[in-house]
Amino acid sequence: MIEVVGIGPGQKGGRTLDAICALDAADVLVGYSGYIDLLRGEYPQKPRVTTGMRGEADRCREALRLSREGKRVALCCSGDAQVYGMASLLLELAGEDDDIRIVPGVTAALSAAALLGAPLSGDFAVISLSDLMTPWPVIERRLRAAGEGDFVIALYNPASKTRTGHLTRACAILEEHRERRTVCGWAKNIGREGETTRILTLGELESETLDMFTTVIVGNSATRLCFGRMLTPRGYRP
Amino acid sequence: MIEVVGIGPGQKGGRTLDAICALDAADVLVGYSGYIDLLRGEYPQKPRVTTGMRGEADRCREALRLSREGKRVALCCSGDAQVYGMASLLLELAGEDDDIRIVPGVTAALSAAALLGAPLSGDFAVISLSDLMTPWPVIERRLRAAGEGDFVIALYNPASKTRTGHLTRACAILEEHRERRTVCGWAKNIGREGETTRILTLGELESETLDMFTTVIVGNSATRLCFGRMLTPRGYRP
Numbered sequence: 001m002i003e004v005v006g007i008g009p010g011q012k013g014g015r016t017l018d019a020i021c022a023l024d025a026a027d028v029l030v031g032y033s034g035y036i037d038l039l040r041g042e043y044p045q046k047p048r049v050t051t052g053m054r055g056e057a058d059r060c061r062e063a064l065r066l067s068r069e070g071k072r073v074a075l076c077c078s079g080d081a082q083v084y085g086m087a088s089l090l091l092e093l094a095g096e097d098d099d100i101r102i103v104p105g106v107t108a109a110l111s112a113a114a115l116l117g118a119p120l121s122g123d124f125a126v127i128s129l130s131d132l133m134t135p136w137p138v139i140e141r142r143l144r145a146a147g148e149g150d151f152v153i154a155l156y157n158p159a160s161k162t163r164t165g166h167l168t169r170a171c172a173i174l175e176e177h178r179e180r181r182t183v184c185g186w187a188k189n190i191g192r193e194g195e196t197t198r199i200l201t202l203g204e205l206e207s208e209t210l211d212m213f214t215t216v217i218v219g220n221s222a223t224r225l226c227f228g229r230m231l232t233p234r235g236y237r238p
Numbered sequence: 239m240i241e242v243v244g245i246g247p248g249q250k251g252g253r254t255l256d257a258i259c260a261l262d263a264a265d266v267l268v269g270y271s272g273y274i275d276l277l278r279g280e281y282p283q284k285p286r287v288t289t290g291m292r293g294e295a296d297r298c299r300e301a302l303r304l305s306r307e308g309k310r311v312a313l314c315c316s317g318d319a320q321v322y323g324m325a326s327l328l329l330e331l332a333g334e335d336d337d338i339r340i341v342p343g344v345t346a347a348l349s350a351a352a353l354l355g356a357p358l359s360g361d362f363a364v365i366s367l368s369d370l371m372t373p374w375p376v377i378e379r380r381l382r383a384a385g386e387g388d389f390v391i392a393l394y395n396p397a398s399k400t401r402t403g404h405l406t407r408a409c410a411i412l413e414e415h416r417e418r419r420t421v422c423g424w425a426k427n428i429g430r431e432g433e434t435t436r437i438l439t440l441g442e443l444e445s446e447t448l449d450m451f452t453t454v455i456v457g458n459s460a461t462r463l464c465f466g467r468m469l470t471p472r473g474y475r476p
Contacts, residue, residue, distance in 0.1 A: 006348075013256035016246065016344060020255065080348050080358075087352075088359035088472050096465045102352035106254060106342050110244075110318050114325075114340035120318075121326035122372065123380050125363040125389060133472050134360065142361050142387040149383025150376070151363060227334045234326050234371050 002063050002073045002098065004090055006081040006105020010038055010191030014111060018103050022074050030063045031076035031086075038192070039076065054132075060090045064098060080107040084128055084156055109154035112187035112215035115197050117229025119152055119185065119217045129166040130157035130212075136166075143170050147177030152223060152232055155216040158186075159209070167216070171206040174218060178202065183219040185230050186210060199230055240301050240311045240336065242328055244319040244343020248276055248429030252349060256341050264312035268301045269324075273316045276430070292370075298328045302336060318345040322366055322394055347392035350425035350453035353435050355467025357390055357423065357455045367404040368395035368450075374404075381408050385415030390461060390470055393454040396424075397447070405454070409444040412456060416440065421457040423468050424448060437468060 003022040008014035023029065029036055029043065033050035049066070051058045063075045077085030081102050094100055113120040125146040131139060146153045153174070158167045174182075180203035188196045188211070200208070202218060210216070223232045241260040246252035261267065267274055267281065271288035287304070289296050301313045315323030319340050332338055351358040363384040369377060384391045391412070396405045412420075418441035426434045426449070438446070440456060448454065461470040 008254065013259070014254055014342075016252055016254050017258065018251035021251070080344075082348065082351055082356050082358045083362075084360065084472075088356035088469055091356050091464050091467060091469050092471055094465075102356065104252075104344050104348040104352040106318075106344060107348060110320070110342040110345060113320055114342040118320050118326035118329050118340065120320045122322065123363070123365045123377075124321075125361070125384070125387075127361045138388070139361075142389065145383045145387025145389070146363070148386070149363075149380040151380065151383070226329050227332075229329060231326055231329050233330055234322075 001101070002067045002075055002090065003101045003103050004075045004077065004081040004085070004087045005103045006079055006085065006107070007035065007039065007076050008106045008191065009079060009108060009111040012042060014106055014191050016103070016105060019105055022103050025072060026074035027071040028066055029074050029076055030059055030066070032059070035076050035078045056086060056089055057093065060086060060093045063090065064094060067098060077105070080105045083107045083126065108156060108190060108215040111190045112154065113217055115187045115190065116185035116199060116217055117226065117231050119219055119223055119230040119232045120154070121232045121234045123151055124154060125149070125151040126154045126156065128156040129170055130160070130163065140173060143173045144176070147174045150220045152220045153218040155218065157212050158214055158216050160212045167208065167210060168206050171202055175202060178221060183223045183225055183230050184217060186214050186216045188214040190215070199225070199228065239339070240305045240313055240328065241339045241341050242313045242315065242319040242323070242325045243341045244317055244323065244345070245273065245277065245314050246344045246429065247317060247346060247349040250280060252344055252429045254341070254343060257343055260312050260341050263310060265309040266304055267312050267314055268297055268304070269314035270297070273314050277314065294324060294327055295331065298324060298331045301328065302332060305336060318343045321345045321364065346394060346428060346453040349428045350392065351455055353425045353428065354423035354437060354455055355464065355469050357457055357461055357468040357470045358392070359470045359472045361389055362392060363387070363389040364392045364394065366394040367408055368398070368401065378411060381411040382414070385412050388458045390458045391456040393456065395450050396452055396454050398450045405446065405448060406444050409440055413440060416459060421461045421463055421468050422455060424452050424454045426452040428453070437463070437466065
């Protein structure tokens with residue numbers, strides 16, 4: 001049996017009880033080494049199979065092999081099990097008889113937003129700026145659409161060592177639809193050592209140097225500052 | 239102190255450890271009666287303040303009043319604390335000195351998607367079809383934009399007793415951009431008694447009778463069926 005476990009942003013507190021139970025019960029933890037390292041303190045004796053970045057298919061095949069041997073496997077994903085996680089690839093590679101359960105978790109859009117205030121109160125869109133698996137023109141089309149729809153937007157993977165300039169380009173596209181003074185924010189290393197947040201304008205975001213451990217929230221036309229926090233009103237107030 | 243707590247979809251297993259700790263430590267639970275009822279079994283003795291639907295501002299004011307008296311308050315929201323929850327209204331009504339912490343939770347898009355397969359693997363949009371707080375033309379604009387952007391879409395509040403026809407209209411708008419045979423699914427009463435799911439096409443969804451306890455996932459152009467589950471590939475596979 002394989003449980004694809006969303007382990008939340010980092011520390012145990014951000015994990016659901018179902019996720020904790022799945023990790024506790026697992027015979028072996030499988031995942032990207034960076035995420036499995038987050039669990040080392042809690043499960044020092046638990047067998048683990050790790051692969052580096054881009055080792056996604058190997059991770060899934062190994063999880064399937066172990067599961068078919070009768071092992072109970074926790075395939076671990078940061079945040080949620082699906083959102084830029086491993087659940088879909090595992091289902092693609094699995095057969096009809098493989099026993100697979102998806103255990104959802106708190107994705108970075110939600111944990112970042114909670115640190116920044118309450119920007120994600122209503123309709124929102126989630127877009128990754130990584131073009132490793134999605135062609136950049138598709139990403140641009142989605143940024144344009146999210147801008148047109150006045151969605152609050154959570155941007156994942158705003159940059160990496162080899163991928164710079166995407167955030168600047170994304171901001172330029174969003175500025176076709178919203179003002180440069182739109183309230184934005186980012187959160188880095190959420191629930192981990194070095195947790196940092198910043199609230200800034202869309203104009204300032206354009207030249208910000210971020211990394212792949214950062215999640216960006218771009219406000220919509222209604223988002224404003226409220227005592228130093230981002231706030232998108234829901235319109236409840238009479 | 240007020241903690242705005244996303245209690246997840248229903249049962250305790252879907253709740254984060256931070257959420258559980260906030261509920262455990264609270265002097266009083268405040269929230270919509272339907273959600274506070276979900277917690278009655280776990281906290282039978284805990285004082286509670288409940289209001290009916292649309293009592294959102296009253297709930298927040300009561301939470302603020304109790305907190306200013308020195309009580310530790312858990313303001314409880316289904317799913318996440320922000321997404322169609324109470325966090326933003328509370329921040330709007332609070333003063334600078336009120337001590338407020340947002341505790342994120344697993345929103346229905348993620349818990350519904352996990353039951354249906356792995357449809358939310360990449361970029362997605364979340365849209366509520368309730369026009370109680372958002373004018374219908376804004377909702378239509380967002381549906382169009384999400385269709386144009388080929389986002390997988392999670393629809394919240396597809397219908398209520400007084401609000402019928404919105405889902406049919408939404409499907410018609412989405413059909414301007416995607417085929418009637420697009421793979422969709424819905425999940426109802428997630429993590430609660432009467433949990434039900436169904437996978438169907440966009441054409442079939444159009445005439446489905448749903449309620450406000452149902453979350454709908456509309457696949458994008460890449461979403462397909464895989465052994466009876468919804469699957470949106472991420473493009474990892476060589």
